[in-house]
Amino acid sequence: MNPARRRAIFRRLQAANPHPTTELLNDSPFELLVAVMLSAHTTDKSVNAATRKLFPVANTPAAIAKLGIEGVKPYLKTVGLYNMKAKNLIGLAQQIIDRHGGEVPNNREALEALPGVGRKTASIILNMVYGQNEIAVDTHIFRVANRTGLAPGKTPREVEDGLVATTPKEYMKDAHHWLLLHGRYVCVARLPACPKCIIADLCEYPSKTPPKKLSESDAPVVRKVGPRPKAAGARGRPKAIADAAGTRKRKPRPAGKLI
Numbered sequence: 631m632n633p634a635r636r637r638a639i640f641r642r643l644q645a646a647n648p649h650p651t652t653e654l655l656n657d658s659p660f661e662l663l664v665a666v667m668l669s670a671h672t673t674d675k676s677v678n679a680a681t682r683k684l685f686p687v688a689n690t691p692a693a694i695a696k697l698g699i700e701g702v703k704p705y706l707k708t709v710g711l712y713n714m715k716a717k718n719l720i721g722l723a724q725q726i727i728d729r730h731g732g733e734v735p736n737n738r739e740a741l742e743a744l745p746g747v748g749r750k751t752a753s754i755i756l757n758m759v760y761g762q763n764e765i766a767v768d769t770h771i772f773r774v775a776n777r778t779g780l781a782p783g784k785t786p787r788e789v790e791d792g793l794v795a796t797t798p799k800e801y802m803k804d805a806h807h808w809l810l811l812h813g814r815y816v817c818v819a820r821l822p823a824c825p826k827c828i829i830a831d832l833c834e835y836p837s838k839t840p841p842k843k844l845s846e847s848d849a850p851v852v853r854k855v856g857p858r859p860k861a862a863g864a865r866g867r868p869k870a871i872a873d874a875a876g877t878r879k880r881k882p883r884p885a886g887k888l889i
């Protein structure tokens with residue numbers, strides 16, 4: 631893909647959603663780390679259902695470690711593989727206390743040494759919390775990068791390297807969220823919603839969904855998903871999203887703005 635087209639894609643995604651962020655509820659770097667770690671092989675919705683109950687009770691490494699494995703399990707029951715994740719969560723909290731003074735580490739090596747934390751989780755933390763030029767590649771981003779031609783690759787790492795090498799600097803911070811949301815709501819695995827896609831004329835996918843097939847797509851954008859209800863946590867207030875400063879508030883996404 632030529633640089634002008636690549637830049638045009640990101641420009642459009644940015645115009646449609648200037649401040650993209652994670653849909654995982656969190657109020658701090660540690661909460662974000664826990665939520666992302668729990669989200670492996672499960673949906674953000676199930677993780678949010680768990681953390682809405684867990685974080686008001688324990689949202690620091692010390693408080694989580696104090697709960698112990700059996701103590702956190704009841705909170706994690708909505709999350710897939712919760713037995714293993716409960717064990718990892720306690721190990722992660724303890725390691726952050728023992729080796730990092732209770733702070734979420736700011737380098738890949740230390741992050742990936744935490745139980746349950748792999749390359750993707752580390753990339754998200756380095757990008758969102760520490761503002762580093764990282765793009766975590768999940769199943770949605772892998773699909774979108776390959777279909778559009780932004781960064782074709784056979785493995786997530788190949789796609790990641792392609793995206794990091796070619797994404798214009800000004801779009802690096804938010805590229806992960808734009809591509810993930812685009813894959814989740816528009817460019818879905820089965821029958822992507824190409825006739826509704828704001829980058830269809832720039833996308834190089836040769837098998838775009840024709841208009842007559844659009845109604846068969848299960849892309850949320852086809853179902854005209856409207857504004858989401860305010861993401862209120864168990865603490866009865868809108869949940870904040872951790873950016874580098876940890877203070878940005880989640881805004882309800884207006885109708886038609888799903889990218």
Ligand code: SF4
Binds near residue numbers: 777778830838839
């Ligand atoms: S045109 Fe279709 S395949 Fe290309 S990004 Fe949009 S939804 Fe995905």
